[in-house]
Amino acid sequence: MNNGPLTFAQRWTLFIALSLATFMMVLDYSIANVSLPYIAGDLGVSNQQGTYVITTFAVGNAIGLAMTGWLTKRFGEVKTMLVSILFFTLFSVLCGLSITLPMLVFSRFMQGLIAGPIIPLSQSLLLKYGTSETHSRDLSIWSMIVITAPVLGPLLGGYISDWYKWPWIFYINVPVGIFCVAAIWIILKDRESKTEKVPADYSGMFLLALGVSCLQVFLDKGQEWDWFRSEKIWLLTIGMILGFTYLIIRENTTKSPLIDLKLLKVPTFLLSIVCLMFSYAMYFGSVVLVPLWLQEYMHYNAEWAGIAVCSLGIAPVFLSFLAPIFMKKYGLIKMLMLSFFFFAVACFYSAFFTIQADVGHISFARFIFGFGFICYIAPLLSISVQQISLEKLPMATGLFHFVRSMMGGVGTSVFTTLWMRRTYFHHERIGETLTIYNPILPPTVGQERLALLNGSVDQQAAMLAINDTFLLMGCLFTSLIVLLLIWNYYNPESKGIEIHTTSE
Numbered sequence: 001m002n003n004g005p006l007t008f009a010q011r012w013t014l015f016i017a018l019s020l021a022t023f024m025m026v027l028d029y030s031i032a033n034v035s036l037p038y039i040a041g042d043l044g045v046s047n048q049q050g051t052y053v054i055t056t057f058a059v060g061n062a063i064g065l066a067m068t069g070w071l072t073k074r075f076g077e078v079k080t081m082l083v084s085i086l087f088f089t090l091f092s093v094l095c096g097l098s099i100t101l102p103m104l105v106f107s108r109f110m111q112g113l114i115a116g117p118i119i120p121l122s123q124s125l126l127l128k129y130g131t132s133e134t135h136s137r138d139l140s141i142w143s144m145i146v147i148t149a150p151v152l153g154p155l156l157g158g159y160i161s162d163w164y165k166w167p168w169i170f171y172i173n174v175p176v177g178i179f180c181v182a183a184i185w186i187i188l189k190d191r192e193s194k195t196e197k198v199p200a201d202y203s204g205m206f207l208l209a210l211g212v213s214c215l216q217v218f219l220d221k222g223q224e225w226d227w228f229r230s231e232k233i234w235l236l237t238i239g240m241i242l243g244f245t246y247l248i249i250r251e252n253t254t255k256s257p258l259i260d261l262k263l264l265k266v267p268t269f270l271l272s273i274v275c276l277m278f279s280y281a282m283y284f285g286s287v288v289l290v291p292l293w294l295q296e297y298m299h300y301n302a303e304w305a306g307i308a309v310c311s312l313g314i315a316p317v318f319l320s321f322l323a324p325i326f327m328k329k330y331g332l333i334k335m336l337m338l339s340f341f342f343f344a345v346a347c348f349y350s351a352f353f354t355i356q357a358d359v360g361h362i363s364f365a366r367f368i369f370g371f372g373f374i375c376y377i378a379p380l381l382s383i384s385v386q387q388i389s390l391e392k393l394p395m396a397t398g399l400f401h402f403v404r405s406m407m408g409g410v411g412t413s414v415f416t417t418l419w420m421r422r423t424y425f426h427h428e429r430i431g432e433t434l435t436i437y438n439p440i441l442p443p444t445v446g447q448e449r450l451a452l453l454n455g456s457v458d459q460q461a462a463m464l465a466i467n468d469t470f471l472l473m474g475c476l477f478t479s480l481i482v483l484l485l486i487w488n489y490y491n492p493e494s495k496g497i498e499i500h501t502t503s504e
Helices: 008-030 036-043 052-066 068-075 077-097 101-114 118-129 135-163 173-188 202-221 231-253 261-265 267-296 302-319 322-330 332-350 359-374 377-385 390-433 447-490
Strands: none
Touching: 008 052, 008 077, 008 118, 008 135, 008 173, 008 267, 036 052, 036 101, 052 068, 052 101, 052 202, 052 390, 068 077, 068 118, 068 390, 077 101, 077 118, 077 173, 118 135, 118 390, 135 302, 135 322, 135 377, 202 231, 202 390, 231 261, 261 267, 261 390, 267 302, 267 332, 267 359, 267 377, 267 390, 267 447, 302 359, 322 332, 322 377, 332 359, 332 377, 332 447, 377 390, 390 447
């Protein structure tokens, strides 16, 4: 085994390969968002059924992320990373070749499951083979990739769907995957991490899969099945409670846990998890919701919907180099508070849109949101690993990104459902005013005019529902700022940019 330092060329090649693998994987979270109408139409299903393409990927990825720590111990970091990228590329091809919705949903689930270790291992390998001088820079650039990939997803997905065919949103992963596998294998083939015969926690895997799957289907189908008036929802609720309850009990009592929940006893790690749960759910919910609203009610095509939201990535791409400088000067907690401030401002700005809002207004709101990302992921990641030893780094990053992935799916379901329910609410309230005594209605109203009137009411109701949703997001981001203020008051020493300790 070669333990010598990497050369300058090897470090940069490895950095590019790991960054591309991360970009490819995160891109697949959102690239299908604006392509759903094309996929649904081609496969002969409704747009609502098509959302399984997004949520099943999130469920599979959440399970795969939770298994990262065990896979790394059992097979080593390098092998796990290579196999993940290789099979992710293979299932990308199968997604493109799918001719039925069940085939596509299965391929997307497997794609997410097998890709679970890619993000946490790319992060830990960057820290492991970088130098202490480059840690903050590498983490900032890597964080920028994690941020911008979901933003570029709708733009790229819309362009491909409009000008080519939707399977190409998956085929583009093939050349990137081949390059990443080749580069990582050439550089790290003799640098495998230590392995140990850790017994597989099959019970933990089953309980995790049960809890996450029931939670996601519960959120996805609750609106369609009328929530707790449905026996199916009650069964999913019971499965979710039993799955997560017994998972927590088992992981706290077994000698070789699938998820090391004792990491939550580390104060800074727990703080990062709490902030991540709420902030990422809102972020990813908005990433899915805005293009969906633009296409369904504002009559945008997929390409223009992508253009309207892609401004979110402008500030992170061009200003991410400032993150490590500000983190060193002002501290991690203050940087995170500034991030949530920009998020809240963008949400409150979006909460007062009207149907006259054009691409410029929508893009400006997303642009403000992007400023928050300059000081979001890098400080949050640094806080999460600040008090974690090198030995527990893969497990900690795996748990961190498991929560991120799961909350991405939860955010999609929760805020989409909230938007739909508020749309129905506002449609009913507006409809109550459209009587024969309302002077805006013509004396004689035929079927054609009624259809046009109903379409206008739908558009207004969806707009008001979007406002309600962003108003709630703004209030929640403000609450996170208050939480960090309280933390900073009781922990005034929480600053700096330590990445992790070297021993425990």
